[in-house]
Amino acid sequence: MVRFEYLEPTSLGEAVSLVDRHWGQVRVMAGGTDLLVRLKQRVIRPQYVLNLKRVPGLDGLTYAKGQGLRIGALTTIRTIETSPVVKEHYPVLAEAAGMLGSVQVRNLATVGGNLCNASPSAEMPPGLLAYGAQARIVGPKGERTVPLDQFFLGPGQTCLLQGDLLAEVLVPESAPKTAGVYIKLSPRAAMDCAVVGVAAVVTLEDGKCKDCRIALGAVAPTPLRPRSAEDLLRGKPLDPGLRERAGQAAMEEAKPITDVRGSAEYRKEMVKVLTRRAVQQAFQRAMAS
Amino acid sequence: MAEFVLGQSVIKPDSREKALGRTQYGVDLKPRDALVAKVLRSPRPHARIVRVDTSRARQLPGVLDVVTGPDTLAMRYGNWIRDHTFMAHDRVRYVGEPVAAVAAVDDETAEEALELISVEYEELPAVFDPFEAMKPGAPLVHEDVANYACGHPEAHRQGNVLDRVRYAKGDVDKALAQADVVHRQSYNTPPVHAGITQPHEAVAAVDASGRLTLWTAHQSPFRLRQVLSQTLGLPMARVRVVCTAVGGSFGARATASFEPICCLLALRTRRPIALALTREEELQATFYREHAYITLELGARRDGTLLAVRGRLVFDTGAHHDLLATLGNAVASMAGPYRIPNFDLEGCVVYTNNTPKGFVRAPRIPSVIFAVESHLDTMAHKLGLDPVEIRLKNAVENGDTFAEGRVMQNVGFKKALTTFADHMKKQPPPGPNQAWGVAAGIWGLFATTTGGPPSAAVVKLNEDGTAVLLTGMSEMGGGQHAVMAQVVAEVLALPFEAVSVVGGDTDATPYEHGTGGSNTTYRVGTTVRLAAEAARRQLLQLAAQRLKVKEADLVLEQGKVYAREAPEISVPVATLAAAAISSTNGPIMGTSESGREGLIASMAPYIGSMDAPVFTANGALVEVDRETGKVKLLKYVTVQDVGHALNPKLVEAQVEGGVVFALGQALSEEIVTDRGRVLNANLLDYHQPTAADVPPIDMALIEVPSKFGPWGAKGVGEPPTVPVSAAIANAVFRAVGARVTELPLTPDKVVQALKQPQQ
Structure with a gap:
């Protein structure tokens, strides 16, 4: 593992300002299932690792009839896989989640990490794209919502700009049938x-x-x-x-x-x-x- | 002798600890003051080392030592030919070859130190294809291979060809011309890793008197000690190897590779050193199975009688070779377990700048049998014959000669085939796109040779009548020590729990060549039996004196010795064991050496014959997705001749484990390289099967006893792997008509094969 400074902000604002300040030298950690492997292999050598786990409000699912599903960026893949609400209204997401890695990995890996890692073979994007999901991004200049099909730019590349963090994924309500x-x-x-x-x-x-x-x-x-x-x-x-x-x-x-x-x-x-x-x-x- | 402990599935004592996750492996055992070692490896497949600068690494706080080639004795070693040093000197020959090593206070410091070492290379022309390597003018991987010390002076060494073997009999051309059907096809099987769960790791320490001890998981602590002694320039009396818990071995731990580095750093720093390879190092730079290229031409009569076979075989051994002599076995196996009157079989081993190769469970034979059994299946299909029928028609029997000259004894092939056929009758008919594939296997590596087995054992009887066995054999996790305890318990009529085993320690135990070749129970078991019988003779001798009954009239049973005709005349074993201490002959201690002469004499008529050939008959049920080419293994049937199952559950575990081991190599495992660099050096892309990929396995064991093995036991661990790839490939062929001739049977290859015209 490479040496780095570990950052653990306790609010979204603090996280955004730290990511902004250290842009280019910081890696954001959610579940860590991809990040830690690459740190250990010394493939990436960030000066800072910023762990989001103490930032409140980034975790969890909320579903409201007529409005759809909000998935916090730190929601684990295992939560998606096992959630009765997801299984009932967005079964493709639960199916895809169940095919990612092992149970141990799914207990740590997050939706946000899976998307921001922007691997072409990632498990969650196809289902989310097929449901017409959007990404809610929070950055130094406020927040914006981007359709998920504009989120990915290339392998490992997303539309996130300096200081941006993916906060939430919004999945619209499906029409009948x-x-x-x-x-x-x-x-x-x-x-x-x-x-x-x-x-x-x-x-x-x-x-x-x-x-x-x-x-x-x-x-x-x-x-x-x-x-x-x-x-x-x-x-x-x-x-x-x-x-x-x-x-x-x-x-x-x-x-x-x-x-x-x-x-x-x-x-x-x-x-x-x-x-x-x-x-x-x-x-x-x-x-x- | 009535079976008492033999044939019982006693539970091996380490099972519970392992199941609870309490077993300590490898660097778990490192002392608090241990340093961590890491190895810098060559990124080049073939290069001259111009300069190595370690000065910056040495200056890094926390680094205690850095070694490079010039710090080592340039002593080459190897199981078959001494063709490698444990660290590169002036030249690297493969990606991953050790160039330097550091000892530091922790992993991070050691890794940082590696990055501070600068190495200047001068790239040399490299060769990666064995056929290119055989051409005149190809870059030479070893320029002076002819002068390397080799245990086989007869080996044909020329250019990059390390060895070449040919067996021929009859007139193959004529027989092929007379055959009704001739089938010719090439096959190849890629390099695969033994897939050990626990990577290679070791702890070395030097005591106050300068003696070196290495704790590691190894199949042959004595052969490892020899390498350490040679490469470090230490007398064996100053080197001790102790085998620790083994997290899988399968041949991967029969070679010495990284251990001398660990020891050298311990000797230099006088601190304990812990060295554990990463998974990337495992897959890039340890010795594993060779890439094999096989071409067969087989002729048969319309009725299925096999007339002639011509076989050509090339093994790409990479930059180094660390197998014992198995080329002859592999070449002869191109005739399979069949009577073929005319044959011309030739094979060679070729150096390239790929990663070095060594032992993996049943070295070489699964590759050869994949070709042979795929080929025979196509032949049966062409002739419209049932796959079991064509095998039965040509099956070897007692007294038949293996192509390299050994006469086979105690052959159970027809019995395996008929048992298999009976088993298959119970199977429901396959569904759409499903079919059974059939394949047979032979494992006949070991001949009966002069001079007896390279093993010794000691059985000591304690004063309370319990016993301790000393054997140099390591417990590999398969229950080897439990079976040896059963052998001792059986001979001394003791309960299993009354026998403890000290094993795999070069100081504490007598010499043992090592586990491998499926001959632990077969060979070491016989040695242990001799030692236990010697202890038994001493016990009965003492009893005869005390009871005034002739030895021949005594019975040893249930912890006592009594007169057969007058059971009331008896003495407990514990009493005898205690009394022995101050008797004329002293404490009871049996050594295998005392029965060795008799054993050798009894085997004399069988010298040069194959005493324990193991035959298998397997069936795989698959379903093939015609569009994606995906093969789903639905069920597996395996029949194996085990000679005599001394511990049936452990035998079943070996057979089942063998099938699982091999099905990964059949369906998904493959080392993929580009100019010698492994592209999938991780377990995400090197696809070993998971539990979800393993089908139900039906098993039938048959017992055709060997003469030399204890109570007729034969080798068990390697044979189950031999026919698996062929059984699955044949099932795919029968299901959808796709003949895949290159392993693994990945979906894209099946799709490709489906586009080929049907054979």
Whole structure:
């Protein structure tokens, strides 16, 4: 582990001003499951580590009918996985949370950390993107809300500016007849990173797709919304031919790389297969809802 | 002798502590004043070391010592050939080779110190592909390999080729020309790590008199002591190796690598040194399984009779080689456990600038059998024959000769196959995209040789009639000591709890070659039995004198000796043991040496034969997702000949563990490198299976006794791993027609194979 100065602010204001002051030399710690590993490997060498755990109000879930779900940045993945409210209203998030790491990791890892780490293969972004989530960001000049699909800029890069902290994720209320799914392809049954991850959320009306959001993980520098696939589906009955074409469209938008977890070619092909499957499963669940 | 403790699944004494998390491993045992050691490793695959500057590291507060190559004796060592030093001198040959080491007060200081060492390298041409390495003009990994000391002077050493073996018989070309079907295919299996849970770690300390003690988990404390003695220039009397709790070994702890560094720093600083490798170091720089490339050409008659096989095999051993002689075994195994009248089998071991290679559970054989059994499965498919039927038709039997010349005895292959077939009849039919794959295995490494086993043991009877066994063998976690205690208890008619074991300590115990080759119970068990029998003879001799009954008429049972015809004439064992102390012969203490001559004489007719070949028959049920290529293992069936299960639960645990070990290598484990650098040197991307990946495992043990093993026992630990990759690959082939010829069977390879025209 590298040597660093440890900061433990006790209010959001103090945290923001410390991050602002030490910008470029500070790493913000939430659950620490990614950060500590990289500190130990000496991959990152921050002068300061700022732990958010004593900042009140960043933790926990609140759901209000008609308004949606607010997820504090420090809410653990395990909380998302096991929350009855999440399971009832946003089951895709609970599903995805349950596929992240091990129970031990999920007990520490947070939603905020998972998003701010901005790993292309991260587990939480696809589901949140598919539900149309927004990020509430607090910074030196006040706060702002950013749609999550503008949050990620590249591997490890987010839209957070000097002094900014992610405070909360806001997930809007779903329309009636909405359902979704997260499909993760990985070598092991657990404790693995996605080779490809696909989330789809579909809203039906009169048997047709009223709205639909698809999000892909691990196939581009950031989690990706294949808009052309969504556009194909919107307003149409979700028949097998259309689902196949949506898969094709998603595949064409994916820009995967070849790495130790899979080849670009295989990943592209799997985007097609898994998008088709995700849309089909979301459709079936929405029909049954 | 009626079985008394044998055949009982006694609980090994360390289980409870381990389950409770109380066992102390490795650096848990370091004394308070210990320093921490860390190793600086080469980032280059092949380079000349121009200059090493350690001055800044030495000046860092908290650093007590820094060593580099010139601080060490340039003494090469190795199990098979002495081709490596424990620290690079003028040249590095692989990414991860130790270049310097520091001793400091804590981890952080040691890590900082490593960063302050500057090394200037002059890059040399490197070679990473063994086929390139064999070409004329390829960069030489070792320029003077022909002059390295090698235990095998006959080894064919030329250029980067370290050894080459060929076995041939009959006329392969003619037989292939006459065959109804000939099938030719190449296979390859990547490097894999033994996957030990506990990384390599050790604590070294030097006492006031200058004697060095090393505490570490090791399969062969005596061979390790030899390396320490050679590389540090110390007489063995000044070096002691004590084996501590072992968190998995599987061959990874049969080699000496980082231990001399730990000892050198202890000798120089006169402070205890704790050195633990990180997981990255484990996967980048320890000795593990070679990349194997195998090509087979097999000819058969329409009825399935195998006529001829031609096999070519190349092992990429990386920059160093630390296996014992197993090339012949691997080459011969290209004929599988089958009678094939014509064969031409050749294999070689080649140096490259990849990471060095050594032992992993069943060295080399799972790779070879993956090829052989995949190949035979395709052949059976082409001929429209049942996979068990084609194996039964060609199966070896007693008296058949293994391709390298040994005659096989006590062969249980047909019995394993028929037991397996019976087991399979009970299975429900597979569903859509599901199928069973079948594969068999052979593990026949050890021959009966002249001179007897490189083992000794002592059994001491305490004055209260309990016993202590001294063996140089380490407890590897598989219950090896428990089984040895059972052997002693059986011979001396003692309860299991009355026998304690002192093991794996080079000062406290007699010489032992080490655990490995699945011959702990088989070989060490026989040695321990000899020692226990010697103690028993002494006990009965004393009883005969006291009871005035001939030895032959005495019975030892339930803690006493009595006359067979008059049980009231008896004496407790405790009384005899106490009386022995001041008797003419002295305290009862049996040594294996006293029975050795008789053992060797009894084995003489079998010299050069394979006494305990182990055969397995396995089945894997998979479901394959045709679109994603994902293979789901639903069920596994394994049948193994174990000779005689001395402790059935421990045998079952070994077999089950072996299957799990191997299924990772079948489905997901692979060391991925780029110019010798490991790209997945972490357990997130090096995919060992989790509990969720392991299917239900059905097991049937059969017992065809060996002659040499105690009560007929055969080796158990390695054979279960041998056929697993092939069984799974064959199941994938049967389920969806995809023949994957390269491990692991990752989804992308299955998808690729599905696009190939069906064979």
